Amino acid sequence: MNSPLHSPTRKQKQANNPSNLPEFDVTLQTMAARSFFLSLRRTSSTIIKNNACSKGISHSRFLSSGVLASDVLEESSSSTGKDDLKTRIFRLRLPKRSVINVIKKWVTEGNQTTMFELRQIQKELRKSQRYKHALEISEWMVTHEEFALSDSDYAIRIDLMTKVFGIDAAERYFEGLQLSANTSETCTALLHSYAGAKLTEKAEKFYERIKESNLSFSALMYNEMMTLYMSVGQVEKVALVVEDLKRKNVVPDIFTYNLWISSCAATLKMDEVRKILDEISSDSRSNDSLLNYINLVRIYIKASHLVNAEFSPLVEADKSITQREWITYDFLIILYAGLGNKVKIDQIWKSLRMTKQKMTSRNYICILSSYLMLGHLKEIEEVIDQWKQSTTSDFDISACNRLLQAFKDVGLNEKANDLHMLLLQKNSSPTNE
Template structure:
């Protein structure tokens, strides 16, 4: 109690503006010295915080170290006479995952499984698969998935495992699982197909994206905005301008098209027809886009790079390119081609030269002169001859074996 009393006094004084330092307290008093040591102990700090803001979520989030037990906190809460609903657990788990506290989120999942009063949904099992991947690795997640009864091997749990494979870029395993999903005759949504397309784009296998789209059409699976985002991104990354425009035309005819889809289509066209931009329209479109982008849509860095390049927003382009370089993902040729093309549209030749140097010095992606030549050809084909000439000059300055 002495330690806790000291902690209350010290904190209260600090809040009142009392700046008396520790050294003003008698150091000859051994009990006080022990109190000073004790206040640094996390348990006492937690106890004090509980009096201030005492709810289950706050108690769990005060567990600063992964090794500290969420189960103990949950049990103590119950012992104190409180009820814990399944919605409470799902909400706290979601917040923990957003904070990258996967181990604690997994403990909540384990608590739900060990208490029969909680009926787990397909989404709960899917979340558990992703958490096991994060905490124990993909092998543990695979074993858990295979141990599920057939009734729990649903489209959501299959897709959760597919997501884990996609995040780790395990192409063979992902394609094998995709075949199992097809044979299971499950009712799928666009999410499953989006995961596979995301994988193909992330590893540069852009040629496989159209086959996924065709399968969606055969199965009459409704495409969502993220589907079109990925589809257009793959076209832009492969410099297939005609196909990108055709996709946008198909999107505009989609019965599920709403205002956000229309904004997306307009913005994409601005990039694709970058040399025909009308500056007076840009402000309104940028503001609309800012309000419509979701976290899921941000997965396609390439699209955002070319999008803001087309809008002429160099500041945003700089930010996104910096973010892309800071990710742990392996940089490949199409990443460099997309950002180079965006800076070229805006006449930023200095930045283009810097990116070429970064590409040539990259330890993860070998510089590809043939891709650069294709980029020159692409600019010429859409009538942007000045940009093509400028890029050729930069390549020559950088010692590339380029013939215009």
């Protein structure tokens, strides 16, 4: 059994991959599955994960109301362990307790804090979904002139205000920003808020407004609109956004292509997918990530001809399947997950388990991620049990760790938490790699 703290070596990977196929990457798998799944459910929180962020509101009375000085003293004092600003802030267990009071006390004790330190603490608070405390750090920076806020600080503030107070508060804050803070990042942050709440009409109106401005936008802004249209089922509008992007000579990124291809795949327009792949291939700006993505999609295309058949992918129990065929079936499972077709996922998985081919951790991770995308926790439990009972493939907690991290990386924190809890229930505690 692989150690949960160490990834397999290259030799081990080759031993488990006799056909010399490229190692199946969990993050790429999750990203691909997510794109198809977007036609069913909105999951766009990570697209603006590292770029979006924001500035101040006049809600400080809400942020620190009901907080006693004794609360802070209680949380900041400790007879053991490290004592720095980050540690004190992370000792605040309840949202009602005030980060602002902790920072004030830290400063009055003669300590200093820097913008870099505050941003790092805020980043970790956001990763832990402690949005109210993260917003309070933003409030501190806003009210102290020695801290010069960047475009990203303002954008993060808009994102945090949406999470803590709602879109209306974020919208009012954005409209009250000085002209110098009205940037592509803050505009994208507000558009992200509209898209996340599926406020299509508001998003479209704001999109038209900022699209005609003098601001220079990256592909991120267009990706937000594409993601929104995928999530509300208006797949046909994705191509219109791509036209806008090209008209403005904006360079598409891997998410742009991912969403564009997904919009075609959602309606099984594989000829359109091929045209997009040809466009990527002929673009001199294509990098290794895009070329790897092309290879992934080509496997989807190869598998997609089975979609229109009345379940031709069922295989005979006595048939031996090559590793190359296995990968095709793996991606077919993900394709059906994107289409929300659990029945066919069940059928493929059942038939594959009856073959003579030895299961690998890749196969188990594929089916786990697909059931997780669709929220079928009972089936996930069954797959974990099947994996643990397997006589040919050891249960690999390190692969589960990578799957957990992949879901977190694309913003699916709730689903990652669901899997985490199921693993704990199965006495398979995941660890940080």
